[in-house]
Amino acid sequence: MTTVRALSPSSAPAADVLQPDESWSVGRWAARIGRFLAYSFLALLLGTVGFSLVIGLLSAGASTVVVWIGLPILVAAVLVAHGFAKAERGVQSALLGTDLPSPAPVRPPEGAGGIRRMLTPLTDPQNWLDSLWVLVNFVLVLVTFPLALAWTVGAIGTIGGPLSTLILEQVLPGDGRHGLGELVGVPEPYTLPADLLLQFLAGLLFLITLGPVVRGLTLLHQGVARGLLSSRHQEQQRLHRTEQSRAAGRSAESTALRRLERDLHDGPQQRLVRASMDLARIESLADRNPERARAVLRETREQLGQTLDDLRRLSRGIAPPVLVDRGLHAALTELAAISPIPTTVECPELELPEHVEIGIYYVVSESLTNAAKHSGAGSVNVEVARIGDDARVRIEDDGRGGAEMRTGGGLAGLAGRVASLEGRLTVASPPAHGTRIEAVIPCAS
Numbered sequence: 123m124t125t126v127r128a129l130s131p132s133s134a135p136a137a138d139v140l141q142p143d144e145s146w147s148v149g150r151w152a153a154r155i156g157r158f159l160a161y162s163f164l165a166l167l168l169g170t171v172g173f174s175l176v177i178g179l180l181s182a183g184a185s186t187v188v189v190w191i192g193l194p195i196l197v198a199a200v201l202v203a204h205g206f207a208k209a210e211r212g213v214q215s216a217l218l219g220t221d222l223p224s225p226a227p228v229r230p231p232e233g234a235g236g237i238r239r240m241l242t243p244l245t246d247p248q249n250w251l252d253s254l255w256v257l258v259n260f261v262l263v264l265v266t267f268p269l270a271l272a273w274t275v276g277a278i279g280t281i282g283g284p285l286s287t288l289i290l291e292q293v294l295p296g297d298g299r300h301g302l303g304e305l306v307g308v309p310e311p312y313t314l315p316a317d318l319l320l321q322f323l324a325g326l327l328f329l330i331t332l333g334p335v336v337r338g339l340t341l342l343h344q345g346v347a348r349g350l351l352s353s354r355h356q357e358q359q360r361l362h363r364t365e366q367s368r369a370a371g372r373s374a375e376s377t378a379l380r381r382l383e384r385d386l387h388d389g390p391q392q393r394l395v396r397a398s399m400d401l402a403r404i405e406s407l408a409d410r411n412p413e414r415a416r417a418v419l420r421e422t423r424e425q426l427g428q429t430l431d432d433l434r435r436l437s438r439g440i441a442p443p444v445l446v447d448r449g450l451h452a453a454l455t456e457l458a459a460i461s462p463i464p465t466t467v468e469c470p471e472l473e474l475p476e477h478v479e480i481g482i483y484y485v486v487s488e489s490l491t492n493a494a495k496h497s498g499a500g501s502v503n504v505e506v507a508r509i510g511d512d513a514r515v516r517i518e519d520d521g522r523g524g525a526e527m528r529t530g531g532g533l534a535g536l537a538g539r540v541a542s543l544e545g546r547l548t549v550a551s552p553p554a555h556g557t558r559i560e561a562v563i564p565c566a567s
Contacts, residue, residue, distance in 0.1 A: 151333055155274060158336050161217040162267035165210070165343070169260035172206035175199075176256045197240060200249035207252035207351050210259070220344050224248075225355040248354050255350040262346060266339045273335050276328030363544055381535070385432075393429040397422050450479045454486055454504060461490045463499055463519070469506040474513050478563050481543045482506060482515045485561045488536045489517040497521025497557060509562070512545075516560045525551035533559075 179199030186192035214220040228246035230239045243249050400422040407415035445453035451469045458465035474482075486504055493499055499521030506515045527533050527549060536559075537547040545563035 154340075155270075155332060155336050157217045158340050159267075159270060159274065161213060161343070162263055162270055162339075164213055164217075165259065165263045166267050168206060168209055168213070169256070169263050172203070172256045173260040176203045176206070176253055180253065193241060193244070197243050200243050200246075200253055203253040203256045204243075204249050206256055210255070210347060211351065214344070214347060218340060218344060220347065222347055222352045223355045225352070225358050251350045251354065255347070258346060258350065259343075262343065266342065270336055270339055273328055273332050276325060277332045278325070366541065389432040390429045393425045393432070397425050397429070400425070445479060445483050450474065450482060450506070453479075453483050454506070457483075457487055457490055458502075458504065461502065462494050463490070463497075463502050465490065465502040465504060467504045467506075469504070472506070472508050472513070474508070475565055477543065478513050478565055481540060481545070481563050482513060482561070484539055485515050485536060485547075485559070486517060488532055489559045492525070492532050493517075493519045493521065493557070496525065497523075499556065508565075511566060512562050512564050514560065514562045516558065518556060518558045520556045522553070523551045523555050523557055524553045525549060525557045536561075 176199055179195055179202060183192040183195035183199055186195065208224070211222040211224065214222055225248050227248065228242060230242040234242075400418050404415045404418050404422070407418065444456050449471075451467070451471065454467045454469050458467050490502060490504075493502055497519050499519035502517060502519045504515070504517050506513070508514070525533065527537065533547075533549060540547040540561045540563065543563045545561055548560045548562075549557070550560075551557040
């Protein structure tokens, strides 16, 4: 299988502890809670140290920046914050399964002096986001760790509460025992059973809600970390995809223009030159050999008809009018009708952007052309569907297979055109098992 993608994954994968389709088990449930307690405890320790250092350095640097000595102190502050942010990425990855990619740092310009290089960390927005994260996460963990710990202790009270009550019942004197049953006014003979029942029910409530509470706290920490530590990485990836898309678009356009120039030169231009020469012959033969002149005229008319067909075919590759006038289904049906291989089209009425429809049209047109030239197929099936925010077109034939993505070939040019729309093209062509070409194009590209 050959795959050409115009975009690389940008969204951080969800943590494995949060997959909704995982089968529930006591072991997995307890492990999730244990991992979060371990994470929040480490976050509290790191947060205490990081908060103290970063706040101290930022305060010292801000107060002395007017005498320039504060600038190196501020640099030290953001670098310390960056170090704690890097530690957070490792801890969350190990304990919560969170992928927090680091954005590319700001580099000093080539040839910059020592002072400029020293101050470059202050110009990196991510370093200031790391500093903000140190402050926010410390405040957050001061709330989430005690809450998770208290909820866990409450859940343990499902068994621990009644058990401790029974032990105290044997140890303490009668006048030293005052339980929940006595507080709510339960008569004396029933105070102990009431105490046990109320403690069990309270612990059961904590036990039932412990999982959702820990899941919510985990999501909160992951969301804050993604927003402050990895949001710029996602922006950089989007910018990178846009640059790749533009480069692919320029390459595809250049390839298409060269191909159009070649087709015009090898087809219509040659026939028009011959027609011009034939018309000159007709002019010279008109008086002395009318029969021969009429024969040459018939040949010239056939040549001009073929030229017209070639120009129509080429114009469909530039701007197919049927697509604009009658929609994608009609345009694909026309392509299927003129294909030498019997072709079926499954294309429901879809609300797709114009550039996506044009991209799908080109994918189908080029795929049918390649199938007719190389596949030896007996039939081709074209299927268009919308999958969420993406449009998908799939072309399958039952030919000999073995198609490859070669530089300068039709499939490579097609992949470039799809890449210019921030889509991806996949070609699966095992020998003797046909070829499947699939393009997925974002509707918001």
